[in-house]
Amino acid sequence: MHVLLVENHDLDPNTSLLYSLEEGGYEVCLAHTPSSAAQKILSVWPNLIVLNPAHSLNVIDFKEALDKTELGVPCIVVGVETQNQAIPDNSLILIDSGQVQDLDQRIQEAAVNQKDRFLRLPTLIIDFQKQTILRGQDQFSLTPKEFKLLKILVDHTNQILKRKTIMKEVWETDYMGDTRTLDVHIRWLREKIEDNPSKPKYLITVRGVGYRFSTDCS
Numbered sequence: 001m002h003v004l005l006v007e008n009h010d011l012d013p014n015t016s017l018l019y020s021l022e023e024g025g026y027e028v029c030l031a032h033t034p035s036s037a038a039q040k041i042l043s044v045w046p047n048l049i050v051l052n053p054a055h056s057l058n059v060i061d062f063k064e065a066l067d068k069t070e071l072g073v074p075c076i077v078v079g080v081e082t083q084n085q086a087i088p089d090n091s092l093i094l095i096d097s098g099q100v101q102d103l104d105q106r107i108q109e110a111a112v113n114q115k116d117r118f119l120r121l122p123t124l125i126i127d128f129q130k131q132t133i134l135r136g137q138d139q140f141s142l143t144p145k146e147f148k149l150l151k152i153l154v155d156h157t158n159q160i161l162k163r164k165t166i167m168k169e170v171w172e173t174d175y176m177g178d179t180r181t182l183d184v185h186i187r188w189l190r191e192k193i194e195d196n197p198s199k200p201k202y203l204i205t206v207r208g209v210g211y212r213f214s215t216d217c218s
Helices: 018-023 034-044 059-069 080-084 097-110 144-155 163-170 180-193
Strands: 002-007 027-031 048-052 075-078 092-095 118-121 124-127 132-135 138-141 160-162 203-206 210-213
Touching (some): 002 018, 018 027, 018 097, 092 097, 144 180, 160 163, 180 203
Parallel strands (some): 002 027
């Protein structure tokens, strides 16, 4: 699970949460200001954010920057001093600095609905909750049919799905007289998920049979 940790750049190593999070097996990226945190959120789509104010980071500024990203991931704020700040709503989870030993448990509780939200691939992140794709720095929204098509392919990763199976599941038809609609949607998906749609790495055509979503991008 990917965690964005926001804390002061000059924080004492004994106060920093970086080591404990990495020891807990999390993929951690680090930011030091509200603006850099917002940029990281948009570039890595973390499952959860941990804010370690340590007296000088303003929680309100951070909350405003977080809201602008519209990603909607949980955020845990560590530290007694945050309790006295005017938190705008209940979207932040506050824990006392004396409860840091319970941070892993709180992360698991906060991110229970986030664990399967993202599929992370070398050049691609799929957000199944918002039905969007992040490729590099570019974000793409999926139409309902595009998402349904991508979802069935991802659910059968590295397996060949026959055209008939896809048509039945996505378009709810057994009619195979014209599958151009499927081909068009495959092309649209490739334009969003592939760096080079004419040489796809993820969405592979199996000629005469159907399609396969591949995670073997070597």
